[in-house]
Amino acid sequence: xxxxxxxxxxxxxxxxxxxxxxxxGSEDDSATDDTTVTLLTHDSFALPDELLAEFEEHSxxxxxxxxxxxxxxxxxxxVLSKDEPVGDAVFGIDNTFASRAVDAGVLAEHxxxxxxxxxxxxxxxxxxxxxxxxxxxxxxxxxxDDTWFRENDVPAPKTLDDLTEPAYRDLFVTPAPxxxxxxxxxxxxxxxxxxxxxxxxxxxxxxxxxxxxxxxxTDAYEVDFTAGGGGGDRPIVLSYNSSPPFTIPEGGKRPxxxxxxDTCFRQVEYAGVLEGADNPEGAQEVVDFLVSPEVQAALxxxxxxxxxxxxxxxxxxWAKWAEPAPAPVEVDPEAISExxxxxxxxxxxxxx
Amino acid sequence: xxxxxxxxxxxxxxxxxxxxxxxxxxxPLAGMLERGFVVDGRLDLGPALSTLGRSRVLGxxxxxxxxxTVATALTLLLGVPTAYALHRLAVPGRRVLRAVVTVPFVLxxxxxxxxxxxLLAPSGPLGFLGLDGTPTAIVAALVFFNVSIVVRTLGPxxxxxxxxxxxxxxxxxxxxLQVLRTVTLPAMLPPVLxxxxxxxxxxxxxxGVVLTLGGVRYSTVETEIYLLTTQFLDLPxxxxxxxxxxxxxxxxxxxxxxxxxxxxxxxxxxxxxxxRRATRSDLLVLGVTxxxxxxxxxxxxxxxxxxxxxxxxxxxxHYRALGDADAGSGAAVPVTTALANSLRVAVDAxxxxxxxxxxxxxxxxxxxxxxxxRRALALFDAAFMLPLGVSAVTIGFGFLVALDEPPLDLRGxxxxxxxxxxxVALPLxxxxxxxxxxxxxxxxxxAAASLGAGPFRVLATIDxxxxxxxxxxxxxxxxxxxxxxxxATSFLARPTTPTLPVLIYDLIGRPGGxxxxxxxxxxxxxxxxxxxxxxxVERLRVPGVGAF
Numbered sequence: 001x002x003x004x005x006x007x008x009x010x011x012x013x014x015x016x017x018x019x020x021x022x023x024x025g026s027e028d029d030s031a032t033d034d035t036t037v038t039l040l041t042h043d044s045f046a047l048p049d050e051l052l053a054e055f056e057e058h059s060x061x062x063x064x065x066x067x068x069x070x071x072x073x074x075x076x077x078x079v080l081s082k083d084e085p086v087g088d089a090v091f092g093i094d095n096t097f098a099s100r101a102v103d104a105g106v107l108a109e110h111x112x113x114x115x116x117x118x119x120x121x122x123x124x125x126x127x128x129x130x131x132x133x134x135x136x137x138x139x140x141x142x143x144x145d146d147t148w149f150r151e152n153d154v155p156a157p158k159t160l161d162d163l164t165e166p167a168y169r170d171l172f173v174t175p176a177p178x179x180x181x182x183x184x185x186x187x188x189x190x191x192x193x194x195x196x197x198x199x200x201x202x203x204x205x206x207x208x209x210x211x212x213x214x215x216x217x218t219d220a221y222e223v224d225f226t227a228g229g230g231g232g233d234r235p236i237v238l239s240y241n242s243s244p245p246f247t248i249p250e251g252g253k254r255p256x257x258x259x260x261x262d263t264c265f266r267q268v269e270y271a272g273v274l275e276g277a278d279n280p281e282g283a284q285e286v287v288d289f290l291v292s293p294e295v296q297a298a299l300x301x302x303x304x305x306x307x308x309x310x311x312x313x314x315x316x317x318w319a320k321w322a323e324p325a326p327a328p329v330e331v332d333p334e335a336i337s338e339x340x341x342x343x344x345x346x347x348x349x350x351x352x
Numbered sequence: 353x354x355x356x357x358x359x360x361x362x363x364x365x366x367x368x369x370x371x372x373x374x375x376x377x378x379x380p381l382a383g384m385l386e387r388g389f390v391v392d393g394r395l396d397l398g399p400a401l402s403t404l405g406r407s408r409v410l411g412x413x414x415x416x417x418x419x420x421t422v423a424t425a426l427t428l429l430l431g432v433p434t435a436y437a438l439h440r441l442a443v444p445g446r447r448v449l450r451a452v453v454t455v456p457f458v459l460x461x462x463x464x465x466x467x468x469x470x471l472l473a474p475s476g477p478l479g480f481l482g483l484d485g486t487p488t489a490i491v492a493a494l495v496f497f498n499v500s501i502v503v504r505t506l507g508p509x510x511x512x513x514x515x516x517x518x519x520x521x522x523x524x525x526x527x528x529l530q531v532l533r534t535v536t537l538p539a540m541l542p543p544v545l546x547x548x549x550x551x552x553x554x555x556x557x558x559x560g561v562v563l564t565l566g567g568v569r570y571s572t573v574e575t576e577i578y579l580l581t582t583q584f585l586d587l588p589x590x591x592x593x594x595x596x597x598x599x600x601x602x603x604x605x606x607x608x609x610x611x612x613x614x615x616x617x618x619x620x621x622x623x624x625x626x627x628r629r630a631t632r633s634d635l636l637v638l639g640v641t642x643x644x645x646x647x648x649x650x651x652x653x654x655x656x657x658x659x660x661x662x663x664x665x666x667x668x669x670h671y672r673a674l675g676d677a678d679a680g681s682g683a684a685v686p687v688t689t690a691l692a693n694s695l696r697v698a699v700d701a702x703x704x705x706x707x708x709x710x711x712x713x714x715x716x717x718x719x720x721x722x723x724x725x726r727r728a729l730a731l732f733d734a735a736f737m738l739p740l741g742v743s744a745v746t747i748g749f750g751f752l753v754a755l756d757e758p759p760l761d762l763r764g765x766x767x768x769x770x771x772x773x774x775x776v777a778l779p780l781x782x783x784x785x786x787x788x789x790x791x792x793x794x795x796x797x798x799a800a801a802s803l804g805a806g807p808f809r810v811l812a813t814i815d816x817x818x819x820x821x822x823x824x825x826x827x828x829x830x831x832x833x834x835x836x837x838x839x840a841t842s843f844l845a846r847p848t849t850p851t852l853p854v855l856i857y858d859l860i861g862r863p864g865g866x867x868x869x870x871x872x873x874x875x876x877x878x879x880x881x882x883x884x885x886x887x888x889v890e891r892l893r894v895p896g897v898g899a900f
Contacts, residue, residue: 043842043858067850069843073582077752080387080585084756086763100585176568178579182863214469214485215564218462218860222868223469223476229661229868233475240863250663304863341584348408352569 037282038064038087040274042074045092046302047295055289061282071097071181071269079104083276088283091135091271091290096184098128098270099337107131107272108280112288116309119291122268124333132270135290136305139241139325140185141264142172145227147256148235157236159262160193163206170210173224174238175217178344181267182217186238187347188336189265192329196339203350213351227257241325242304245317255321264325269305358807366715366732369708369778375760376771377739380750381594387753388591400592409576413596416572419487419562420555423494427551430495430647431502432544433640439507440515441634442627443641450507451887453648454829455879457500458836459655460853462860463875465564467651468493470658472565489565494558496651498551499644505547505784506540508825513539513619515628528633539619542612543787549608550783553601553740559839573597577743594746601741605734613730618793652879659872670866670873687874690855691881694835697851700770701777701834706827708774709781712736714811716782717789736782739775747772748843769851772840777830784826788819828889832882852878 045067056063066087068077075097078090082104093101101107102124109130122134142163149156157163163172175183190199212234214220221239224232227247241264244255271290273283289295296307300318313319389395403409434453438446456464471478472489483489517539521531559574571579573593580590630638662669674687685693716733720726739747755762762768792815800810838853850858852874859871 043854044862069582073843076582076585077749080749081752081756081763084761086752178583179563179568213568215465215566215568216462216861217863218466218868219469219564221863223466223473229664230470230473230658231475232473243863246863341586344579344583345408 034279034282035060036062036064037089037279037286038066039286040066040068040074040078040085040087040090042069042071042092043067044070044303048298048302051294051298054294055286059282059285059289061279061285063286075101078106078274082106085274085276087274088277088279089271089273089286091269091286093132093270093272094181095124095266095268095270095333096181096188096336096340098124098132099333101272102128102131103337106275108275108277110273110284110287112284112291114288115291116296116311118310119308122308124270128333132272133287133291134268134308135271136299136303136307137266137268138305139259139261139264139266139328140182140189140238141241141259141261141325142186143225143237143239143243143257143259145225145235145237145257148226156258156260158260160190160202163211163236164202164209166209168209168236170212171234172206172209172236173212173214173220173232173234175220176213176215177347180216182238182240184344185265185267187343188331189263189329191343192265192331196335200346200350203347207351240304242300242306242318242322245321248317248321259323261323261325264328265331266325266328268308361807362715362718365711369712369736370732372708372771372775373735373739375755375762376775377742377747379760380747380754381742382750383754384587384746384750385591385594388587388589388594391588399588400595403589403592404596408571409573409593412571412573412576415487415570416556416574417600419490419494419570419572420552423491423498423555424548424552426491426495427498427502427555428544428548430640430644431499431547432506432540433637434499434644435503435506435510437630437634437637437641438503439510440627441630441637443630443638446627447887447891448883449645450503451883453503453644454500454832454886455652455882456496456648457498458832458853458882459652459875459879460836460838460856460860461497461558461560462564462857463655463871464493464496464651465560466860467655467658468496468565470654471651485566485569487566487570490562490570492647493561493565494555496647497558497561498554499648501551501554501780502544502547503644504825504829505550505780506543508784508822509543509788511821517619539791542790545608545612546783546787549604549737550740550779552604553737553779556600557597557741557743559744574743578745581745581749590746594743597742598738601738602734604741605737609730609734618795619791655872656876659869659876662866662869670869671877673866673870674873674877685850685855687852687855687870687877690850690852690874691877693849694852694878695881697770697773698831698834700767701773701837702827702830704770704774705777705781705830705834706823709778709785709826709830710823712778712782713785713789714815717786717792719794733782733786737779740779744839745843748840751844768844769841770834772844773834773837774830776837776840777833780833781826781830784822784829785819788822789815792818824889828886831885831889835878835882835885 045065052063055061068074071092071094074090075093078085078101085106110133111130112133115133119134122137123129124132142157142160144156146156154167157165157168162168174186177184177187190202193199194202212224214224217239220237221228223230224234225237226232226235228237239259241259241261244257244259247255247257249256271287273280273287277283291309293309293312296309297312299305299307300315306314306324314322389397389400391399437443438450438453443449468489469484470476472481472484473479474484483492518531518535521535522528526534556572557574558572559578562570562572562575573596577590577593577597580586580593659670660666660668712732716729718729720729751763751768796814797810800814805813836853838857841851842854842857856871856874856878859867859874
């Protein structure tokens with residue numbers, strides 16, 4: 001007994017000292033040299049390993065991907081560490097945070113030579129156009145559970161206004177704008193639709209009609225939504241235009257949910273070269289890589305977003321069932337940057 | 353003469369943990385405060401002070417104090433009897449149960465939030481209670497997370513407590529209630545206060561739980577700081593709130609430290625004690641223990657149940673996909689790889705937390721003769737509790753702004769994550785060890801020293817026999833803390849090696865595919881690994897000291 005426990009203890013100690021340790025395993029080569037390029041990005045960044053390996057082989061660079069926080073957290077970290085940036089390139093600043101990053105001067109000028117023509121549709125206006133390269137986009141839209149509406153013999157809603165009708169009382173659930181990025185996108189959709197002075201009244205009507213506000217998208221979709229797998233009680237949920245294909249039942253042909261395309265706000269994600277980067281040439285190569293046809297084609301399956309390059313082929317289910325909003329609601333990025341805090345405070349006042 | 357040498361050695365030993373605290377806590381915090389208070393090179397407290405007057409901030413402060421106090425009280429009410437039952441009574445399966453109550457501590461808050469809401473949502477099995485989005489739900493979740501702290505700090509302490517004092521009292525005719533009041537309670541108070549202060553700090557800085565279960569209607573100081581820093585970049589306001597946090601924490605530590613010091617007393621210790629059979633007088637304790645186990649198991653069961661469902665049917669699909677890179681879940685790395693990362697980081701963090709924690713605990717329990725030395729030790733003790741009470745966002749962002757120049761440019765270093773986790777685990781290690789070491793009668797040490805034993809010999813023969821069990825328990829706990837740590841880890845810029853909680857967080861937010869199922873399966877895996885590790889650590893014995 002004693003012998004065995006001693007052995008066990010010995011093994012544990014050995015494990016600790018030798019192999020099972022961060023510092024034992026890797027030499028610290030984070031020193032700045034021309035062959036390493038560091039990409040700062042948010043937590044949701046994902047691309048197939050083969051693509052990243054291919055990039056390293058082609059360029060002769062070692063690509064280090066550093067993730068931290070969400071788009072807001074990422075942008076603010078860049079602003080705070082402006083004088084001594086932690087990386088060379090950034091991916092994941094979205095159109096709601098873009099002007100803050102541009103105005104703070106954290107980005108250097110760079111436009112990829114082979115930027116797909118269709119990317120122009122998503123480009124920023126003014127100064128930002130030369131500094132942030134659009135990489136992907138997605139529409140945040142209200143989704144409905146078609147099965148529920150058919151079974152209950154109620155016509156599904158179509159517009160933002162419909163959501164305040166008595167027929168849809170206590171049926172809608174959305175993540176909050178102050179804790180969720182799609183939640184904020186929905187707030188922007190209502191601001192774009194009803195104007196900077198009218199949205200508060202719309203939200204009051206939503207509240208009066210029994211909207212449920214939860215913390216995050218996951219909560220809304222996986223707990224409260226009737227078609228989300230959690231057996232919820234709300235058949236209308238805020239989600240994405242790419243959500244319906246995921247609700248095609250096993251052996252079925254059609255999704256059981258659909259996105260309401262008149263309720264969408266378009267989120268665009270950008271990449272750029274950081275001002276003061278140790279390896280600016282490497283950073284430019286990374287940005288160019290992100291808009292290359294290979295990466296663009298991999299975006300839907302890796303990050304659930306649409307490529308800005310409309311010439312690449314979408315996965316079949318996306319091509320068939322994930323419809324882009326024909327005319328998404330727009331809000332000027334400058335205005336978002338300027339009023340974010342004010343709008344969120346007003347929103348809190350209206351809903352609490 | 354040698355006495356002076358030992359003091360010098362003690363100061364030198366204490367310098368190491370202090371340096372770590374300075375670099376990884378004080379400097380980043382100071383960096384963020386400077387950004388908030390200094391405008392254009394001049395100290396300007398105006399914007400910060402005006403923040404504190406906002407009604408929203410006052411509301412957040414009130415809610416923080418209220419929820420943390422209520423949750424701490426409930427956690428103690430459930431945790432103390434549970435620790436007693438699982439460590440002193442011969443309850444069947446108690447080893448497993450001890451490991452089980454540790455599980456909540458490592459589960460990612462987002463996942464627990466979903467599990468709680470699955471139960472409490474109007475459509476859920478407990479929907480009729482109407483608790484969804486209420487403060488009650490928040491408090492319940494805080495208790496769920498923290499009850500393991502109480503069980504795991506008090507349990508090992510109880511393990512080595514000599515029951516003969518209580519038996520003697522009983523033999524002399526004291527009623528069970530009198531035994532409790534005159535013998536057990538006075539002995540218990542120091543470790544209970546120790547655990548309570550840790551629990552309070554965890555509750556007061558809880559973030560994900562408050563957000564998810566409060567339906568964003570309830571804000572705490574911590575959620576406000578998060579919002580101000582990551583969304584608005586309103587640094588003066590965030591700095592003001594961070595100082596507010598600091599003030600509350602220091603106040604709490606002063607009060608609890610004073611209360612503890614007055615009550616600490618030497619206790620008789622046994623190397624091993626035997627659990628006794630439960631009698632009728634233990635019914636209340638066993639009832640509370642059952643309640644605790646139920647509170648822990650209900651959300652866990654909800655979680656496990658959902659992890660075995662795919663497309664509305666029972667299935668092991670999510671588990672079979674754990675080793676795949678992105679089986680429809682889009683994960684950056686396979687879950688198994690993230691688990692390996694987590695284990696590696698946890699080993700580093702545990703070794704670090706234990707090494708620093710033992711040094712701190714030993715130093716603060718040495719007897720100082722001069723009042724000034726005593727005060728210095730008390731300050732030293734309290735300093736290591738501070739990281740628990742200050743926002744992870746503030747420290748995480750502080751790393752970026754403060755540690756940006758050589759030789760302190762540690763951003764992106766592989767050491768960052770283990771060190772940050774060790775800073776979170778350190779107070780738990782210290783709080784688990786200090787009451788035990790304090791309860792050793794110092795005259796034993798003096799006797800050993802006067803017989804010619806050096807300080808290490810004294811440690812090995814007097815302190816180690818009673819402390820090894822708590823040290824092992826603390827190691828297991830530190831390991832669990834590191835496995836589950838998310839707050840600090842997520843704000844540190846980190847290379848391509850996500851830990852499991854970070855990966856789970858990433859997966860659960862992904863709109864589509866099997867990401868949600870994968871996140872749940874990964875959480876269950878994380879919980880299972882935690883149970884296995886903590887149970888295994890408890891079974892370890894230090895040869896020659898604790899062998900039966």
